[in-house]
Amino acid sequence: MGASLHPVWLLGRKRRIVDGMSDKSRLVVIVGSVREGRFGPVVASWVADQIRAHGGFDVDLVDLAGVDIPLTLPAASPKFAGDDYPRPEGMKDLTRKLSEADAFIIVTPEYNHSYPASLKALIDWHFTQWTAKPVAFVSYGGAAGGRHAVLHLENVLTELHAVTIRDGLTFPNYFTAWKDGTPLDAAAAGYAKTLLEQLSWWAQALRAARTAVPYPGGA
Numbered sequence: 001m002g003a004s005l006h007p008v009w010l011l012g013r014k015r016r017i018v019d020g021m022s023d024k025s026r027l028v029v030i031v032g033s034v035r036e037g038r039f040g041p042v043v044a045s046w047v048a049d050q051i052r053a054h055g056g057f058d059v060d061l062v063d064l065a066g067v068d069i070p071l072t073l074p075a076a077s078p079k080f081a082g083d084d085y086p087r088p089e090g091m092k093d094l095t096r097k098l099s100e101a102d103a104f105i106i107v108t109p110e111y112n113h114s115y116p117a118s119l120k121a122l123i124d125w126h127f128t129q130w131t132a133k134p135v136a137f138v139s140y141g142g143a144a145g146g147r148h149a150v151l152h153l154e155n156v157l158t159e160l161h162a163v164t165i166r167d168g169l170t171f172p173n174y175f176t177a178w179k180d181g182t183p184l185d186a187a188a189a190g191y192a193k194t195l196l197e198q199l200s201w202w203a204q205a206l207r208a209a210r211t212a213v214p215y216p217g218g219a
């Protein structure tokens with residue numbers, strides 16, 4: 001059995017409402033690994049703790065292990081289909097979370113110098129949900145700490161007009177670098193704080209821009 005997620009996620013539901021809108025940015029954290037015995041939820045739980053300490057976000061979790069994301073896509077691209085895109089019923093909640101998001105953190109392992117197929121499927125079933133929104137990465141793996149996966153994700157998400165954040169959290173050799181759900185590197189929490197501050201800045205800036213002027217996505 002793999003690790004399970006810390007119930008901290010439920011706290012994200014208790015958001016403050018101001019004039020019908022949250023005064024915080026809505027952050028979706030995506031757990032990319034769906035492998036049996038996966039380490040991903042350990043990393044995601046620690047990330048959730050850092051987000052809670054930061055306090056600037058309302059959080060939704062998307063754990064890809066709990067969602068049915070078929071590899072077979074509809075004939076058309078989701079780019080121009082809008083809300084009519086024929087997604088499976090079991091994907092509706094996930095799509096709503098992506099649509100409502102102001103920002104994303106993708107927690108990804110590295111498989112064969114790239115990211116898992118589960119993440120690619122998630123990305124390809126959507127388009128506008130990513131557009132003009134910031135994405136930060138937390139990666140882990142062997143010597144490269146998942147950086148190959150992140151490089152590929154940056155490339156793909158740029159195609160969807162997402163804005164990838166330069167700074168990221170990278171955990172090389174996670175099997176010796178973590179103990180009891182926490183990275184041994186004492187600087188990690190500080191790096192996370194910096195990353196979250198940058199992500200918050202982008203989330204607010206891009207939400208304001210999207211609200212003021214429709215993004216000229218184009219073809």
Ligand SMILES: Cc1cc2nc3c(=O)[nH]c(=O)nc-3n(C[C@H](O)[C@H](O)[C@H](O)COP(=O)(O)O)c2cc1C
Nearest residue numbers: 033035037038039040109110111112113141142143
């Ligand atoms: C199919 C597969 C390919 C892998 N390829 C790499 C790799 O290219 N680089 C790397 O650092 N680790 C690689 N690993 C090791 C993973 O980083 C390690 O298994 C990690 O635990 C995966 O995250 P997860 O447990 O959350 O699935 C690979 C693991 C699997 C299962």
